[in-house]
Each structure stands twice: as C-alpha cells, then as structure tokens.
Amino acid sequence: MNETVLTVHQTSRPDGFPTAEQFTFVESALPTPAAGSALVENLYWSVDPYHREMMDDVPGGFALHTPLEGRTLGRVIASRTPRLTEGEIVFHRQGWRTHAVVTPEETRRLPHFDGVPLTAYLSVLGGTGLTAYVGLTRVARLQEGDDLFVSAAAGGVGTATGRFARLLGAGRLVGSAGSAAKVDHLVRGVGYDAAFDYHDGPTATLLREAAPDGIDVFVDNVGGEQLAAAMSALREFGRVVRIGTISQYNTPDAPPPRFNYADIVEKSIRMEGFLVSNYRDLQEELYEFAVPHLRSGRLSLDETVVDGFEHIVDAFLGMLRGRNTGKIIVRDHTRTPAALAA
Numbered sequence: 001m002n003e004t005v006l007t008v009h010q011t012s013r014p015d016g017f018p019t020a021e022q023f024t025f026v027e028s029a030l031p032t033p034a035a036g037s038a039l040v041e042n043l044y045w046s047v048d049p050y051h052r053e054m055m056d057d058v059p060g061g062f063a064l065h066t067p068l069e070g071r072t073l074g075r076v077i078a079s080r081t082p083r084l085t086e087g088e089i090v091f092h093r094q095g096w097r098t099h100a101v102v103t104p105e106e107t108r109r110l111p112h113f114d115g116v117p118l119t120a121y122l123s124v125l126g127g128t129g130l131t132a133y134v135g136l137t138r139v140a141r142l143q144e145g146d147d148l149f150v151s152a153a154a155g156g157v158g159t160a161t162g163r164f165a166r167l168l169g170a171g172r173l174v175g176s177a178g179s180a181a182k183v184d185h186l187v188r189g190v191g192y193d194a195a196f197d198y199h200d201g202p203t204a205t206l207l208r209e210a211a212p213d214g215i216d217v218f219v220d221n222v223g224g225e226q227l228a229a230a231m232s233a234l235r236e237f238g239r240v241v242r243i244g245t246i247s248q249y250n251t252p253d254a255p256p257p258r259f260n261y262a263d264i265v266e267k268s269i270r271m272e273g274f275l276v277s278n279y280r281d282l283q284e285e286l287y288e289f290a291v292p293h294l295r296s297g298r299l300s301l302d303e304t305v306v307d308g309f310e311h312i313v314d315a316f317l318g319m320l321r322g323r324n325t326g327k328i329i330v331r332d333h334t335r336t337p338a339a340l341a342a
C-alpha cells in the first residue's frame, strides 16, 4: 500500500459565515496500525451544523491545524486486533479524512439490515434520525393527532421529523424551509400538509396561514423569528422541542427572539432542549421503529449525496447555506460500488 492520506484541518477562525480559505487539505503517508488497532478507509462522511459551532474558539471546539472530527463510515483494510475484521464496515468519529487508525472502543459495528443502504446509518438511522426520534417521542411526547410545526423542515432532522411524525400518528404537519423547491418536496415527497418558504414574509403571517387553528408541538431547528412566531401559534399544553439554533450560528449578534413570555404560563407551554448525545441508549429502539418502515417502503430516505472527499468542505459550507435537501452526506464514489451501497 503506497497510498497517501488526506486530512482536513481548520486554519483560522471564522467571523460570520465560514469560507473555504479557513480549511486546508493536508497530505501524509498511509499510517500503519499499532497492535490493538486497525486502519480504516473512510467511505461516507457526515458534515453537520455543529461543526460550525466547533469552528469558533469555544471549549471542546476544533483545534487549529489538527485533524477535525466527524461521524463517518469506513471499511477496515488492515487490522491488528481480532475485534476488527478486515472488510467490515464500522462507524467512528474520525471523519474529515480519507483514512483513520481506530481502536475497537472508538468504533461501532453496524448491524446489517437487508435492503437498507449504508447512507441510512448517517441519516435516518444515525444521529440525525435519533435526534428526530428523541424530539418526538421523549421531548414532545407526541400524542396521536397532535398538530406540528417544524422549522428547517427540509433538512436532515426536519425531514426525519416529518416522516417519523406521520408514522407516529401526528395530525396536521406544517414545515418551513428556504426555497420553493424544498417547500414542494415537503408537501409532495415527505408528507407535510402545508409548508412555506420563510423568505416570503414574516413567519408569524406565513405560519398563521399554514396553521390557522394553531399547533400543539413546535420542533425547532432554527430559533430566532421562527421560534417567536411558533410561541404565538401554540395551543394550551403546547410543547417546544428546542433542537438547534442554526439562524444564529453565523450571526451570533442577531437579537434574540421576542415573544410574550406570559404565553408560557397562560398556555401551560413546556419548552425543552436536548442533546442527542444524552440519548444514545435509544439507538436500538430507533432501529426497531424505523427499519421495518424502511423495508416496507413506508419510510424513504431524504439525502443529498456529494461525490468526492475533495468536496467535503464545499458540502459543509453549502449545507450551512441551505444547498442540501435531507441529510447531507459526502461519499467516496471510487470506493463505494453499488453492491456496498445496498
């Protein structure tokens, strides 16, 4: 093996929207795994909004000039541990690089479900799907017939939320997204009853038109104006599931949302945020819920797959600007033949 390894480093901190110049691709020799570890060639990479938060100088953020971390799926190509077999596909967190040396403790074996593509382990069966599942079942404690509003509804978490909510018996589903094409996909593809482009006017007006009778649950990926609008639309005993605040990741000085705090008392509203990392124990439950639906065709994948590791930075920056529909995944198309993908 005389291949080289490519690793993405962050070289400077962004002020507002990050740019490609704040990253660099570093080339090095293919490492040899030490005893107890294995060499993995990465096949699929997840790039995520939380990477934008990690680009800032924050505790636990990315160190400059150091390999970045991210969720990835790779194939073991050389092993010096009986616990990792050459040829097997594993999940691990040393993303943003073509190859990684991993120990068994740093990897998770993927279960094999016939007919389920590998990308699903980074989308509906991965952290993205788990976030949607936890938000609906544990935080919203969704009841049959509940009417929902979901922000960033056409993204990874948003599409999974819509599809899961439908399967769990939700009532009216309303979503917001950033383009007419996404709005169309939400209604025709995902099963939302109504959707709107949040650029088309004040969210409060657009939401009132889409959900004239109000909502029971707001699943919030965005924060800002959409959160304020949803607070007014919520009915008595409404729940706000705070998942993310992507409207502020590149504009930290944006004013916080303004809404009537008295609504929280008078409508007995519960607002709860969570980190999916605190719900890893629900992974098996997610498989039990989602895999039969994937196999029966009642649950489809919403993914934007970008071919070529060399495009990983562009894929990340594009996702922050809304270029993805569903979960954004980068694929090494030279190493993922059709047989592997299914």
Ligand SMILES: NC(=O)c1ccc[n+]([C@@H]2O[C@H](COP(=O)([O-])OP(=O)(O)OC[C@H]3O[C@@H](n4cnc5c(N)ncnc54)[C@H](OP(=O)(O)O)[C@@H]3O)[C@@H](O)[C@H]2O)c1
Residues within 6 Å of the ligand: 048, 049, 050, 127, 128, 131, 152, 153, 154, 155, 156, 157, 158, 176, 177, 178, 179, 182, 221, 222, 242, 243, 244, 245, 246, 247, 248, 274, 275, 276, 277, 319, 320, 321, 322, 323, 324, 325, 326, 327, 328
């Ligand atoms: N709590 C947790 O543990 C957890 C776990 C996973 C994700 N999250 C959060 O969940 C949210 C969605 O994550 P994801 O991975 O599914 O990403 P995603 O929704 O697939 O991609 C991000 C989307 O955000 C939208 N967006 C960007 N800037 C925006 C703005 N200013 N206002 C409104 N929308 C904007 C874009 O879509 P449009 O074209 O519609 O603007 C973009 O496609 C993020 O806030 C993320 O941080 C939280």
